[in-house]
Amino acid sequence: MRADLKLIHDWVPQGARVLDLGCGDGELLAALARDKQVVGYGLEIDPDGITACIERGVSVIEQDIDDGLSNVDDDAYDLVIMTQALQALQRPDRTLDEMLRVGRECIIAFPNFAYWRHRLYLGFQGRMPVSKSLPHAWYDTPNIHLSTFRDFGQLCRDKGLTIVDQRVGNGDHEPHWSSRLWPNLCGETAIFRVTRASR
């Protein structure tokens, strides 16, 4: 399993009701159902991902996150997860609002644009970074809202959200000590666990 998914897997409480936005082939939901008796649904728009979910018995709904979650009731889920989708959304900030409307807590993982390799790429080559976590060329990338570990923390603070936990991951490897010291520089993937502003 991808490192960020492994970490999220550990964070999800037993028996939680989960909504996974952009669930891909359903790997995380399948593991959560198997290991933690989690019940939940994935939203996905990629046909291959949807078929893969259906074949492995993961509940998947063909729905575009950019169309909003107006079909989902307030507080319908314990946890809303979104991995590797934030950067491809039309309005990530609004989606974050929606996630925290339908769920008490959310976990968001996205590629950290401030990762040192990206900085080197841009700094030395003067071109948009292409890497394992950002594999597309600038002209055909679905990633229209790239941000950094620090950017997202700032958005949460601006919205008055509570950051329960924030980590970075490095590909499939265990995080290096440096990424604990300088997460914005050394983390390839940013992972946030956020709850609503206290009302």
Place this chain on the structure above:
Amino acid sequence: MPDTLPPDSVGLVTPQTAHFDTPLALAGGKTLSDYTLVYETYGTLNAERNNAVLICHALSGHHHAAGFHGMEDRKPGWWDAYIGPGKAIDTERYFVVSLNNLGGCHGSTGPASTNPETQRAWGPAFPVLTVADWVHSQARLADRLGIERFAAVVGGSLGGMQVLQWAMAYPERIANAVVIAATPRLSAQNIAFNEVARQAIRSDPDFHDGWYEEHGTVPKRGLKLARMIGHITYLSEHSMGAKFGRDLRTDQLNFGYDVEFQVESYLRHQGDTFSTSFDANTYLLMTKALDYFDPAALHGGDLAAALAPAQCPFLVVSFTTDWRFAPPRSRELVDALMRADKTVSYASIDSPHGHDAFLLPHPRYEAVFGGFMRRVARDLQLEETT
């Protein structure tokens, strides 16, 4: 048609009949004292009797869903694209049951059958049936075939409504539900189209208030119109345009009211064919069953509450250009299933073919439908039976 049968065909099939003499109490208050259902089966029922799949047909459907009745048949059964060896409903694993619903006109007891009390054809006196009545009679057929629990109940359009009814009425007898191009209830527009079709039939002078058989007539004009109207709603604007455009039958306009455009010719042909093969009273009855279906109404409009008894996983499929039962109708169902905490997957298939898409081959539809059925087979540990 075929000189040889295609390898992925269930081959030659023979319809069977089952007679029931236990009275069936109907939702409308009447009782059917005895009745016959005609059905076909494909594949083999395994020793555990847990590999049966029930096919529920749509408005003008019948029991002949797959294979051929004879080598002279021009076309296979209506869902042959999805039932057969290696197909989405793989008859090497599943035992498929497909019946003609009660009230039908393809062999099951219906308005054209003899009313035992009067010894004349039922005609318009045949009781109006509901989706719940159909499912009740299907459950009795399952009893007769020794099927305690279906691996899956599957249906498109009106058939999808029957699947929903199965899940709500017999949750312990259905392991999986596949609801395709359906809706949890008809919209006002849907009912309006049905009403125009009914009026077309009922206003035909040959209809004789439904007693046409005794008058030795057939309300062909009415049936033809009803079918023409219906057929328009089955196709998308795009598919009609792509098929016919503004093409003329001859190369010039003739400033009259005979057939000029190809689309007119096509619709008239569809209507003519239908009017000689379908019973008018059955058509009226089936459209009423469609109109009446509204499980949420019994729960104050709360569809999630209506679906509460269901226990099985659902697959819901819609088609982008279907405007008869458009994708938002399927979404309505999916949202209610999610609200009711049911296991459900939903795919919206990009097809230009409107409502009819559910009958036609389509790679992604096949992948989704077949993927679901493979998961069902895996969960039930179904081996190949042939």
